Amino acid sequence: MYAVLAVGLAALSLEPPHSTPLWPMVLLGIGGLAALTIRHRYPRLSFGAAVTLSVLSLACGSGAESLLAVVAVYSAGARHKGRIAWLSFGIAMASAAIGAVALSMRGTVGPPILGLAPRILGRDPLLDWANVFLIIAAVLLIVALLGTNAGHRRRYIGELVVRAERLARERDQQVEIARALERERIAREMHDVIAHSLSVIIAVSDGAHAAADDRPAEAKAAIARVAETGRRALGEVRRLLGSVRDDGGSAQEHEPQPDASRLATLAGEFVAAGLPVRLTVAGTPSTDPGLGLTVYRIVQESLTNVLRHARQVRAVTVTVAWTADDVTIHVRDDGPPIAAGTEEGRGLLGIRERVALYGGTVDAGPDVEGGWRVLARLRSGDPQS
Known part of the structure; x- marks a missing residue:
C-alpha cells in the first residue's frame, strides 16, 4: 500500500x-x-x-x-x-x-x-x-x-x-492428585483386607493341621472357617476393585463397608483364629460411616499385627471409647518385651495416615509392661481435606 x-x-x-x-x-x-x-x-x-x-x-x-x-x-x-x-x-x-x-x-x-x-x-x-x-x-x-x-x-x-x-493445567493436576489419593486409599484398603485375611487363614490352617489326626471334627470346622474367611476376603477385594473399574456394575452387588458396629464380629474372627481378644466398647458410636470404617480398620490392623508377630500372647485387650468430640482406640497385648526402635511396617504407616485424616494422634510401640500397644485418638468431626 x-x-x-x-x-x-x-x-x-x-x-x-x-x-x-x-x-x-x-x-x-x-x-x-x-x-x-x-x-x-x-x-x-x-x-x-x-x-x-x-x-x-x-x-x-x-x-x-x-x-x-x-x-x-x-x-x-x-x-x-x-x-x-x-x-x-x-x-x-x-x-x-x-x-x-x-x-x-x-x-x-x-x-x-x-x-x-x-x-x-x-x-x-x-x-x-x-x-x-x-x-x-x-x-x-x-x-x-x-x-x-x-x-x-x-x-x-x-x-x-x-x-x-493455567486452569486446564491445574485441573489436570487436581485430577492426577485425586487419582493418586484414590490409588493410595485402595492400596491401604487392600493391604488391610489381604493382610488380615491371610493372617487368619494361616493361623487357622496351622491349628487345623495340628488337630487333623487327633481331633478331625475340630480340624474340619477350622477348614470351614478358612473357606469362609477366604470368601469374605475375596468379596472385599472384588468390591475394592469394582470401585475403580468401570464395568457397569452397581453398588448393590457388593457388601457394604464395615464399620464400628462390626467390631464384635471382627474380634470373634481373631478368637476363632486362636488369638485371645477381649473387646470393650464404651459410649455411643458415631454415625459417620467414614469414621466407623477408620476405627474398624485400625482395630483390624492392630490385631493382625499381633496375630502375625506376637509370640506367647495370653491376652489382647481392645478398648474403644466414644465421646461427643473424639474416639479413643487402645489395643494392647501381654506378649514378651519388644526391643525399642523396632521398624514400623506398612500397617502402622497406614494407621498413622488414617488417624491423621481425622486430625488425631497415634502412639504405637513397645509397652513398658511388655508386649505391644497402639493408642489412637481421632476427632469425631469431618476429616481434614
Missing part, C-alpha cells in the same frame, strides 16, 4: 507546472520501505525512522512518507501498554509540529506538494502551520486511540488464553 501511494504521489508531484525534484522522493521511498521492513525486528529504530522520514517528506518529498508516522503510532499503541504508547504519540506529535512548519514554509519558498499549496495555504505562516498541524494531530490522535484499543484487546485475549491454559 505504501509503495503504491508513494509512486502515485511522486508521479503527481513531477507533473508541471509545480514539479518536485525526483532524487529526494527516491531516497525517501527507499528509506520508507526499509523502515517498514525492519519494524517487527527493530521497532524502536523503525519508529524513529518513520517520524524522521515523515518530516523530511513534508519538507522536500511527495508527502507519502507521512503514512509511515501513522503506521508507527498505530503499531506503538497496539504493541505496548499505555505509558510507552502515549510517549510514542507525543514524539509523533512533536515531529508533526515540525512537519507542519516545513509544509507551511514549503508553500512559499519551496516546491508545493501536488500543486495543492495555493489552495490550502495562504500567506499567513502561523495560520498555515496551525491548519496543517491540527489536521495531522487529529489523524495521529485517532490512530493512537485505535492502536491502544487494539493492543488492549489483544493483551486481554492473550491473558484469557494464558489463564485458560
